[in-house]
Amino acid sequence: MAAPLKAEFHFDFGSPNAYLAELALPDIERRTGVKFDYVPVLLGGVYKATGNLSPGESLRGIRNKPEYNALETERFLRRHNITQYRMNPFFPVNTLMLMRGAVAAQFEGLFEPYFRAAYHHMWAEPKKMDDPQVFRDAFLSSGLDIDRIIARAQQDDVKKKLIDNTSNAVARGSFGSPTFYVGDEIFFGKDRLREVEEEIIAQLDARQRKTA
Template identity: 45%
Template sequence: MPKTITFLFDVGSPTTYLAHRRLPAIVARTGAVVDYIPVLLGGIFKATGNAAPGLVAARGRYMNTDMARCAARDGITFAMNPDFPINTITMMRMLTGTRGTRDFAPLAEVLFSGMWEHPRNLGDAAVLTATLIGAGLDPDVHFARANDPAVKAALIDATDEAVRRGVFGAPTFFVGAEMFFGQDRLDWVEAAL
């Protein structure tokens, strides 16, 4: 049975995007499977007292340089979104509503790309709708999922469970019970596999 990388993510995190792009190579080398768990990064920050690194000016400048450096090293197309930070609650609900279905991977791809490859303000419903249509996805279906009370509750539950497990930011990975934080810890994730 293949080992599993549990990947707790929010598409609003640029380092999560970088991790998402690096995971396929790890999967190819290890035969692992990735279990994508949508969470609300803002909810995690609120529950843990954490804050976005960019709120400290010097750290934010360094992080922007470091993300560009990492993307270049790994051949990842990356552009900082000029509208960052973007409210991702609707997108994360959409992803929660498609989790475990064949719609999940295409939707995740469109959202990550729209945030960090061809950056646009996906927090704006009109821009999100146009992006989904442009990718051949039905926005009515995805918005209906995002507004489903059961989906909303599932995203809250996943976020609360993440906090209970010790998560304080994104991206966070688990291999078994062992937690790893940050896209720059994927070498440790691979070693744990």
């Protein structure tokens, strides 16, 4: 029996576009029946390895482009009925602690509640999540055993896994977040979700024809 089709969402909590894109993934999963693997990467590491800049840096000083970017974000929010989004006033936030926490939460079987809480405290009710006390208080308010995750995040296997995820993503062609893979096909940005879904359907159809 063939392995299920692999669809991946590579994310860093520091990317507002990754947050917005993720909110649209459940609908794609419902329509296609394919579940995404959530892969934590360190966006700072991706940028460093590829020589890329964050949108905030690359748009600085360019006339009209930041305004157009904001317009596209508004359109995306309307299209996907997203109401829980506020720009984090502390942006950019250093996400090393958050992303190690994501890997630790995966290892501890706590990923789903950790992921939801992290995004909530970054982009729905934004806080300075690179402040250790703010970080701990925020997750406690969401009912997580955050001390267990903090302790796990300091273990070498967690640190190594985040580094490996990041370097593997770059080796496969990644240069930012959100990045999606459908099999070996790469897509970048929240504005490519339609193509991501089309590629999932195309690959599913190709598999069906092979087995027919």
